[in-house]
Amino acid sequence: MGKMAGQSIQQIAAALGAEVFGDGTIRVTGLAEPAQAGPDDLAMAMRPAYAADLAKGHARAALIVADIDWRALGLAAAIVVARPRLAMACVTQAMDHGPLIAPGIHPSAVIDASAEIGPGAAIGPFVVIGAGAVIGARARIASHVSFAEGAMIGDDALVMQGARVGARVVIGHRAILQPNCVIGADGFSFVTPQTSQVEKIRQSLGQDDAAVSPQSWQRIHSLGSVAIGDDVEIGANATIDRGTIADTVIGNGTKLDNMVHVGHNVRIGRDCLLCGQVGIAGSVKIGDRVVLGGQTGVADNLEIGSDVVTGASTIILSTVPPGRALLGYPAVRMESQVEMYKNLRRLPRLAQAVAELKKAVFKSDKTP
């Protein structure tokens, strides 16, 4: 659990712009879940259901939602917030000291003479920074990171252990790269000299299964790179491929979770959230504020409009207009999916009804 220098309930509430009830002079030194909270913790009771847990713990003060009767739970003070997750963002940010990356450049780092390191940047052990690479001011680069030739990252970036930034990749300010992510891997683009089986099937939708003559794949090289805006986060072990001719693009404020895969030539707008293990195939275009649930897949060359939201593991096989909420494989509107599923579950009853009708009409449950 995070620890902070003691702060009064009054001070925390002021930072949140929230109302204090009870004794605002109580000081807390950490955050805790309600049931585990000690007397010096601020218990975080984000839902009415956590009221019972508050009684189990030993907090004197809590951050609560309006529906919780804090006095009845024996608290001496409460900060009441209307939007608890927003309060959580504010409080946790204040308490996060961030990773320990020693200031200055570790002597083991291998930095090309032509690279530019911004003022105040901290660079950890075994980091490699290639020719012409540019690291922004106050950037913090943890151990084992590599920036290939010509890669650039903006000011106040945080790059965690083992992240790989490929040649000529450009990343904006305040980026956060989680450990072992790979930005600027090669696009996965191959072609056979003659028509391949997969091309035939795309044309015929699988109706002609005759195999074509054996041949090997020739590689389409990725000459483009990756261009990433400001305030972007890339999850642990996520991968973003280079574009073929132009760059793969990710807009300002977009966040990628762990193991998200973004294919070559993809263009993602701003303020999107791509949750864990989402996969975006090549040349997909995604609008702004799109939220893709975990394991969502998007087939190649599709367009996803702005403000689209998908449920977990939704598989998108056709273009999606803006504002849609999707679920299922293949993806359809959430309410259609729920309806289709109900229909599927009702099928045995329908079959039973048909059998009875046949019996009544044909005097037999066999088709005449």
Added chain:
Amino acid sequence: MGKMAGQSIQQIAAALGAEVFGDGTIRVTGLAEPAQAGPDDLAMAMRPAYAADLAKGHARAALIVADIDWRALGLAAAIVVARPRLAMACVTQAMDHGPLIAPGIHPSAVIDASAEIGPGAAIGPFVVIGAGAVIGARARIASHVSFAEGAMIGDDALVMQGARVGARVVIGHRAILQPNCVIGADGFSFVTPQTSQVEKIRQSLGQDDAAVSPQSWQRIHSLGSVAIGDDVEIGANATIDRGTIADTVIGNGTKLDNMVHVGHNVRIGRDCLLCGQVGIAGSVKIGDRVVLGGQTGVADNLEIGSDVVTGASTIILSTVPPGRALLGYPAVRMESQVEMYKNLRRLPRLAQAVAELKKAVFKSDKTP
């Protein structure tokens, strides 16, 4: 193929507590699949179907299941086991020398003065161990690994190349971390100042598609860490996120395969198996001895009871009681899934019956 100093069939059978038939004095120096076995190999014929392969190979001795007639296949000796995979565990363990990690601390390793390295620990080239980190006795740490500040791992751990252990992560004894796994990446938790599109859709189940006003994501920082029990294995490129306030927890004896993703605040019990590419969203609780087939997904905030088993690519969208066997998207009991699928395949026949009924009843196959 593994090689061992010669051992007699008698010795191997004794270690297995299994019965020997034929000449127990025969010595073998390795294991082999039946068809590829040479005269000095112990052929591993784990299923009755492998009998034919034994005849193709040149083994003199085999580890077999009871249904195989070893004499008829020209073997001179056989060890007969009731539970062949258990015998496999025993025999392969005996023959596995493990990775070659030189004893002592490689001079290139960067180890903070405040870190504690247990007696007999071996630490490879380019390893980084942060302030206050603790490495257990006889732990073996391969090259390029990083332990951030305050991370701890128990005795007899094996940590493979490029594994990342984040700040304050605590891991028990005898852990095995495969290459490039990431333990303690940041939780993926964001909130918008006002109600977001995704919140609206969660409330309305997608029935109201009107987009909300554009806004950016604010980050909820992860102040918690990850706590992992004893005898846990973490697969290659797997990722485990930190908790928000409390820790993400993985119980004793649980094994994670390659590219498994465990979200923030998740709590997994003991002796679970999570197969390749499984994804667990934030705040999920999983009981003991749960086995999740490859690519299984679990949506956020759900509970999965103990002894649950899922088939490949099962997508869990609601809470699951203990002991269930699940399949499908959305996950239902395996037998229900099979039944629903059969019904779906029978639909054309049902539609045909309805058409005939309409013709008979309404003298037309159009609805009146």
Added chain:
Amino acid sequence: MGKMAGQSIQQIAAALGAEVFGDGTIRVTGLAEPAQAGPDDLAMAMRPAYAADLAKGHARAALIVADIDWRALGLAAAIVVARPRLAMACVTQAMDHGPLIAPGIHPSAVIDASAEIGPGAAIGPFVVIGAGAVIGARARIASHVSFAEGAMIGDDALVMQGARVGARVVIGHRAILQPNCVIGADGFSFVTPQTSQVEKIRQSLGQDDAAVSPQSWQRIHSLGSVAIGDDVEIGANATIDRGTIADTVIGNGTKLDNMVHVGHNVRIGRDCLLCGQVGIAGSVKIGDRVVLGGQTGVADNLEIGSDVVTGASTIILSTVPPGRALLGYPAVRMESQVEMYKNLRRLPRLAQAVAELKKAVFKSDKTP
């Protein structure tokens, strides 16, 4: 965008074996998408739909398909190709200088005295090469890569940052390993002393939910390794597990995209394409020229015939004959999947018809 020393349209067309129209003496120094092309770029207009974009850009010369009327678009020269992606392979290869890896062996690399480094190999900073490892002639090994003891890679290999090659893994000539991939992680193979819940369920297909007695997993060690042919590519953060007794095998010319997972004992033929996030469970056999769409999953112990093609996120739960085109979960022929899906969407109409029939036949829409 890639830059090349100026080449004439004539020269490029000659390399492609393609016809030139207009002024073949025009020189270009780079490739560009039609709308972004400047006067010194060769615009790549790969589809008839790109004609309009050509008019927006400033290219004087373009590589086009036959259906585009280049003169009407104001171009001075055009190379007309019949198979544009094949031309793309040729042109992009000519322009790709590849990553900058300095010749020779970086002084920070830790190379075991018993390792063999081929003539002309380039080895970057912080690379570790273990005892008895063999690196082919002219291989280029980027920073932070590790080859464990006894690993081998052929001539002209390209190994990107942070790639992990495990003990005794053998890789052929001209391999390309993308950043942070892991070849030769441990197989994920466990067994319980007595029958486990998952074994019971496999036998009963989930019809018996009674839980078995608690027990822990014993590990089956991976004594095999991984054997990879020539001309193979392995994507960023992809993982390939070792075999149990024999090796996991990948044939010549097969390409794996980012985050593909290949389980223990899998055998993949030649010239296959496995797209992003594909997962292959243990002991699967895959033929030649198989193309698996992104996120495709294959359950353990199955066989996939040659020339099989799957759509995105197809989940294969049973053995597949050669030449099939599959889609869906569970995977069926693409046309069957489309048909089943249409039937599902027609269900409400079918239910309505049954309700009307019941009303007509039974004078009630309730079942009698």
